[in-house]
Amino acid sequence: MLRTEDxxxxxxxxxxxxxxxxxxxxxxxxxxxGSNGAGKTTLMNTITGVVPTKKGKILFKGEDIxxxxxHERVRLGISLVPEGRKIFGRLTVERNLIMGAYTLTxxxxxxxxxxxxxxxxxxxxxxxxxLARSLSGGEMQMLAIGRALMSGPDLxxxxxxxxxxxxxxxxxxxxxxxxxxxxxxxxxxxxxQNVKEALSLASYVYVLKNGAIVLEGPSEEVSASDxxxxxxxxx
Ligand SMILES: Nc1ncnc2c1ncn2[C@@H]1O[C@H](COP(=O)(O)OP(=O)(O)OP(=O)(O)O)[C@@H](O)[C@H]1O
Ligand SMILES: [Mg+2]
Numbered sequence: 038m039l040r041t042e043d044x045x046x047x048x049x050x051x052x053x054x055x056x057x058x059x060x061x062x063x064x065x066x067x068x069x070x071g072s073n074g075a076g077k078t079t080l081m082n083t084i085t086g087v088v089p090t091k092k093g094k095i096l097f098k099g100e101d102i103x104x105x106x107x108h109e110r111v112r113l114g115i116s117l118v119p120e121g122r123k124i125f126g127r128l129t130v131e132r133n134l135i136m137g138a139y140t141l142t143x144x145x146x147x148x149x150x151x152x153x154x155x156x157x158x159x160x161x162x163x164x165x166x167x168l169a170r171s172l173s174g175g176e177m178q179m180l181a182i183g184r185a186l187m188s189g190p191d192l193x194x195x196x197x198x199x200x201x202x203x204x205x206x207x208x209x210x211x212x213x214x215x216x217x218x219x220x221x222x223x224x225x226x227x228x229x230q231n232v233k234e235a236l237s238l239a240s241y242v243y244v245l246k247n248g249a250i251v252l253e254g255p256s257e258e259v260s261a262s263d264x265x266x267x268x269x270x271x272x
Pocket of ligand 1: 048051053071072073074075077079120230
């Protein structure tokens with residue numbers, strides 16, 4: 038569904054990603070792991086178009102999207118749950134969800150997606166009139182995921198959804214991601230520092246280091262590699 042080819046990007050004169058080629062296959066969960074500063078967020082933001090591509094290609098459903106604006110990429114079916122959630126604290130839960138639907142033109146589709154998000158996260162339905170800033174960290178993450186789903190994406194990107202969240206809620210969120218994948222067939226590309234969980238969720242994994250992919254493979258293989266055991270699993 039998504040493929041990057043020799044992707045280079047960065048900030049101003051500074052190049053962070055140096056030739057990243059990855060693939061998120063249709064109907065699969067793909068994970069990207071890597072330590073702080075490896076370039077994971079930069080990769081996500083380059084795919085969504087917030088950070089410009091300097092060189093290389095981003096192919097989405099076969100079309101090179103690397104030079105089209107970010108909002109057009111949402112319209113084509115890419116949606117990001119950003120690092121740190123970035124919800125609008127002074128708006129209600131439901132207003133935040135409505136913001137995620139700005140590319141939709143059909144009222145019916147909007148209602149359907151809203152109902153879907155509420156069925157996925159009943160907690161959000163209960164709190165729909167509440168200001169988003171009054172939510173707990175885990176609920177905010179549910180809201181960020183819900184908002185990303187409101188546009189009805191074919192490809193869901195998540196940038197460290199487990200960051201700063203209690204383990205029991207992390208489990209719940211990962212269960213929802215698995216359901217989205219298995220029941221709805223959503224294609225998911227996930228960035229995680231929670232390596233153990235990411236490896237168990239994803240079928241294919243890339244290891245990003247200093248802006249380049251240093252290791253990739255089916256998750257069982259990557260889990261078994263000495264480098265990953267030592268550097269990321271503390272074994
Ligand atoms: N807006 C920016 N301007 C300049 N440099 C930036 C900017 N954002 C990130 N960087 C730099 O790009 C590099 C990669 O950062 P990035 O946020 O992509 O890493 P990351 O893998 O997501 O790290 P983390 O695990 O801490 O979230 C870092 O050296 C960072 O300092
Ligand atoms: Mg990051």
